[in-house]
Amino acid sequence: MRFDQPRGLRQSMSWLHTWSGLVLGWFLFAIFVTGTLSFFRNEITFWMQPELHRADKSRVDLDRALQVLAREAPHATQWSMTFPSSRNPTLGLSWQIPAGGESRATAGEAPREGGRDRANAPRERKPAGEGAENGAGARAERGGERGNPAFRESAKNLPGAHGEDLRQRADGQAADSARGSAVSRAAQAESAQQQQIAQAAHSQAQGGSGHGRDARVVLDPATGERLQGRTTAGGNFLYRFHFELYGMDRLWGRWIIGIATMFMFIALISGVIVHRNIFKDFFTFRPARGKRSWIDAHAATSVLSLPFHIVITFSGLLLFGPMMIPTAMQGAYGDNPTAYMQAMRARNLGQTSSPSGERAPLTDLKPLYDAARLAWPERGVGSLTITHPGDRGAIVEFRQPMMGGSLAAGRSTAQTLKFDGATGERLDPAPLAPPTLVQSISNVLIMLHRGFFASPVPRWLLFLAGVGGSLMIATGMVMWRVARQKKQEKTGRTPFGHRLVEISNVAGIAGLLVATAAYFWANRLIPADLPGRADWEIRVFFIAWAAMLVHALLRRHKAAWVEQLACAGFLTAALPFVNAFTGGLPLPASIALGQGLLAGFDLCALFMGIGFFYAAWKVCRHVPRVRREVPEASAADHPADADGLEDGLRVLPVEPLAPAATHLQPEANA
């Protein structure tokens, strides 16, 4: 097709769909796969810390937990406790060190993200520019102890938006800390549900007390025994990779992902325009018909969860919005973006408390905890925050698990119960303004993207939709190559561009699956006490991926597919066994004990692995159809090729066959 000649809208859109999808296809696949796994990143992290697998969450020993806090952090301005939940059976403790204290920070992901984020942090601040520094300074001034350089320094070490969120949670108010990244500030501003995110970070920050030493402690809920999980980036590596890559400046990573997301958005919508018959396509599948089967598979996986694809892509863009569309903020607030932060904060977080300076013992928490449990019989108590423990002005705040409730409300879906820490009296929560319409829309989209839901069912649906999206991208990429098979056979040679796509398909699809599985293997095979082991796990991921790229370069196309898919199948399907033999809770035991998240991981790995094996077997058995070539007829019978529609996307509408009967029909142009 040529753009300088008259052509139909769908021809143009077909061209756009093909090329916007193909150029970054392998990259979009990686984003989709790691992002899909991120829906379960807490569960993945928990799986990757087998030391915690046998925690007993049947009851919570509150006194022991308080003793640990009083011993470890007597001068903290705030103590936090995350109660065991369906997504993590351990009891997490964390605290915030006051001004002048050691810069141990409030922990969070820092321990687990280990050296990487610390190494990143200084570099990352550079592009933030003076505007960000100004803002940080302004905010730090207001925030009393947070203005303290020691705390600011420690806060800077915390990674990305989630460290931010976590501190915010720990603060009980907005994160005023002096982390100067314009991106994270903007991303933070974007989401009105800060507290919930914070809680997510909170509950997922279980374990991993390696690097950050005492910043965070994980206990067995029932015995109060301290659990020492191995240092690992866990599911957070995959999570962070899917929106800021790895090993490069964070701002660069986010821009690259943002641009790729825009490509995805364009490919999606242009694809919808090309495929007029969306409903029909969904019921059409003609197996073993070469290119057409690929078209059908691509259309089916696209249409099956099209709303998901569109929402996840658009909301992904929104998360980058302030970074990619800076003029929106400049337009509304000029050179004073902190005003935006203040307005959001005032609306979403309400008032905060300050210490009186007078000492007073903390009231007995048992009755308060019982009151909270009584108040929320169904959702239970998610976390507990004690602000200014030991002070007359101490506040005890229980919070529901952050998931569930109204999506639109964003931050306020998790109810809280507040008590006076000295007297145990119930405090009335400050009324918060309901979200505006625009905020509601934005919240719904972003919360869907982040998968904040009460029950596991919507989470699994999101996960499945993500798998569907990954398949959509993969089939689309393969389709490009299959559509050119005939031409390739005719000329007897593979053009360089085609070979490039072949390699990027194999290494980008099968290779990524191998690398992901290798990451989990590395988690169990690298000694638990090896220094810097978290970095080694990540290195294994990239080494495996690079090895698959080299393999794809060296091997013939088909052989590369078969070998890499089989390799991914073996590595993935074997994960339950690796888990059982390296100290994790074996699959039968996790099922028997009702440890759904471990059983879920193992079963998922098993099924996925079998799926990869099946794919390998199918590719291995695949014999291309022998075509009777009739050059003249082919142009007439393939209007798609003749009028320049890329990849024969129009084959479907052109064919006058009823969908249900199509598989019975003889090959139209064989």
Place this chain on the structure above:
Amino acid sequence: MLSVDPYPGANVVLRVLMAVFGSYGLTLLAAAALAVGVPFAFKPDAVSFAVMLAFLIYLLSVLWVFAAATLLRAALGLVLPAAVFGLWLFAAAPSRGMS
């Protein structure tokens, strides 16, 4: 014929450049105009609203650039909306326009 452009080889390249940079420029301008020009009781709404609409504007303008029959029409499809948004921005906030 009017619908045939004089430089066939450069056509796709020019369209890609227009889609990537021209559309982005239009989007930035539109976002600024929307953020200033649409009144909201809760001011941060203006930012969220402008950002949401901006991505849709980018999408539509890219589709337009490739769908337009000729390069001239593709370019006009970027320039005319940009002029409108620019005027709107200037009318809503003369001091801030195009800074």
